[in-house]
Amino acid sequence: MAEKARRQQALRVSWRTKALGLAAVATAGSFLGAEVRRIWKLGSLSEEQDGSDQPGATRRIGRMLRIARDGYGVSRARRNAVFNMLVSFMVTLGATRSITVMIRNEVGPFRNVQFGGRHVHHFVPGMVLCLVCGGVALGTRNERLHTWLAVPFGGGVALVLDETALLLELEDVYWSEEGVVSLRVAFTGLALLATVGYLIQFLREGSSQLLESDWRAAARAWQDISEL
Amino acid sequence: MSATGVTLQPGDVLGAYRIDRLLAESGLERAYLAEADEGRRVVVKVPRFDTVVNAESLRRFTRQAQTAARVSDARVVELLGSGQLADGVPYVVEEYVGGGSLQDLIGRRSIEIGTAVQVCSDVARGLDVLHEARIIHRSLTPACILLEDDLHAKVGGFALAKDRDASNLTRAGHTVGAAHYMAPEQIRGEEVSPATDVYALGCVLYATLTGQPPFASQVGMKLLWAHLQNAAPDPRTLRQEIPVDLSWTLARALAKDPKERPATAGTFARLVQISWESAALRSRDPAHG
Numbered sequence: 001m002a003e004k005a006r007r008q009q010a011l012r013v014s015w016r017t018k019a020l021g022l023a024a025v026a027t028a029g030s031f032l033g034a035e036v037r038r039i040w041k042l043g044s045l046s047e048e049q050d051g052s053d054q055p056g057a058t059r060r061i062g063r064m065l066r067i068a069r070d071g072y073g074v075s076r077a078r079r080n081a082v083f084n085m086l087v088s089f090m091v092t093l094g095a096t097r098s099i100t101v102m103i104r105n106e107v108g109p110f111r112n113v114q115f116g117g118r119h120v121h122h123f124v125p126g127m128v129l130c131l132v133c134g135g136v137a138l139g140t141r142n143e144r145l146h147t148w149l150a151v152p153f154g155g156g157v158a159l160v161l162d163e164t165a166l167l168l169e170l171e172d173v174y175w176s177e178e179g180v181v182s183l184r185v186a187f188t189g190l191a192l193l194a195t196v197g198y199l200i201q202f203l204r205e206g207s208s209q210l211l212e213s214d215w216r217a218a219a220r221a222w223q224d225i226s227e228l
Numbered sequence: 229m230s231a232t233g234v235t236l237q238p239g240d241v242l243g244a245y246r247i248d249r250l251l252a253e254s255g256l257e258r259a260y261l262a263e264a265d266e267g268r269r270v271v272v273k274v275p276r277f278d279t280v281v282n283a284e285s286l287r288r289f290t291r292q293a294q295t296a297a298r299v300s301d302a303r304v305v306e307l308l309g310s311g312q313l314a315d316g317v318p319y320v321v322e323e324y325v326g327g328g329s330l331q332d333l334i335g336r337r338s339i340e341i342g343t344a345v346q347v348c349s350d351v352a353r354g355l356d357v358l359h360e361a362r363i364i365h366r367s368l369t370p371a372c373i374l375l376e377d378d379l380h381a382k383v384g385g386f387a388l389a390k391d392r393d394a395s396n397l398t399r400a401g402h403t404v405g406a407a408h409y410m411a412p413e414q415i416r417g418e419e420v421s422p423a424t425d426v427y428a429l430g431c432v433l434y435a436t437l438t439g440q441p442p443f444a445s446q447v448g449m450k451l452l453w454a455h456l457q458n459a460a461p462d463p464r465t466l467r468q469e470i471p472v473d474l475s476w477t478l479a480r481a482l483a484k485d486p487k488e489r490p491a492t493a494g495t496f497a498r499l500v501q502i503s504w505e506s507a508a509l510r511s512r513d514p515a516h517g
Binding site (some may be wrong): 211214215219225 | 405417450
């Protein structure tokens with residue numbers, strides 16, 4: 001009974017943390033929603049122009065995938081990178097929190113990772129991911145590669161921020177009152193990342209920006225030619 | 229005039245011309261083979277119904293006659309006359325070029341590289357004459373390049389030609405042209421220039437050499453997107469005997485930036501000629517390589 005009570009107490013978070021979480025999820029959600037709408041709109045240009053809309057569930061799924069691929073493919077690399085990083089961050093944070101709860105409650109197949117009798121906290125693979133992806137990104141000038149490096153990098157950042165309290169206190173306080181700091185920092189990181197996503201659309205990006213405007217130009221030109 | 233436009237029958241007489249048969253049809257017009265009084269064969273073009281009822285299309289139809297009238301060169305299809313039918317519908321009379329279009333030839337057989345180079349030179353000469361008259365063709369395709377019996381080429385099809393000194397028929401930013409042969413700046417609705425026709429000539433040469441335009445596998449707006457963003461596939465992947473130098477020269481004409489293309493169609497044709505001749509020389513005497 002005492003153990004159960006301790007666990008319930010540890011999971012309790014203040015209304016401030018909940019409000020911060022709500023604000024972060026709302027900011028990230030609205031950004032991702034806007035990005036998905038934009039990608040869909042861009043991808044739909046080629047569908048409408050080609051007139052290849054066919055009935056049937058398989059065709060509908062195929063059409064959706066084509067629209068997503070086309071829209072994403074012509075989007076600016078930096079926007080795609082922030083989009084990937086944000087999605088990866090959110091998914092990793094959600095999955096990590098779920099897994100740690102399951103481990104704590106001894107539900108499901110997950111257990112703490114031990115190496116040489118020592119508990120390997122998840123900030124360790126997080127740091128490795130950040131180091132490797134950041135290093136490769138700094139050493140290359142390939143925008144497309146950066147877009148995909150954003151996925152493991154976002155995941156790595158989420159793993160590290162989720163253990164901020166441990167890194168600050170130098171003590172495993174994940175489930176204690178001090179551990180809530182990790183959640184607050186992670187929520188703040190999420191909100192900041194979404195804000196960066198909003199701001200980045202105002203940056204000029206040379207050839208990458210041309211990609212998106214050329215796609216629109218091609219759609220407009222095809223319509224003009226078809227009307228001729 | 230029929231519901232689908234002006235239809236002429238064999239034996240009909242328009243001024244000095246007697247209609248023989250229908251030669252070709254496009255969205256804009258019908259072209260008839262006719263015979264002049266002196267026995268010379270000519271082409272009589274009359275607008276289709278859609279053209280007659282659409283003021284812009286009708287202006288395009290008459291504009292092509294005005295354009296052809298401004299230039300006179302052996303490498304440009306000659307305008308012989310124009311007039312109006314009884315109901316006021318305009319018609320134009322052009323010289324008849326007996327060897328069919330380059331499009332027909334491409335469809336029929338593989339064209340020798342030397343012949344392709346010759347056709348390119350002829351078309352470049354015609355384009356230079358147009359450009360000197362401040363006319364941009366804007367819709368150069370193998371279909372509007374007509375061949376004489378000895379395979380020398382003439383440039384025709386001026387329906388979308390732009391007179392740089394005249395008022396625009398096209399509203400600003402509006403795109404016109406032939407999708408497989410369209411320059412990036414044309415797709416973006418930007419200002420066209422002689423470099424726009426050089427790009428189209430590059431696409432025509434590509435099609436003449438390989439049997440297909442540069443982005444033949446693309447359709448719809450993705451074809452235009454390919455013109456804007458993708459490098460044209462190396463023509464040597466489709467026809468290995470094309471010399472490397474010629475492939476590079478072709479790539480220069482297909483540069484996305486108009487400033488990176490050869491300055492004139494004639495310059496491009498000379499580069500093509502040099503590439504071909506030097507390759508031919510090397511193949512005869514490898515010591516020159």
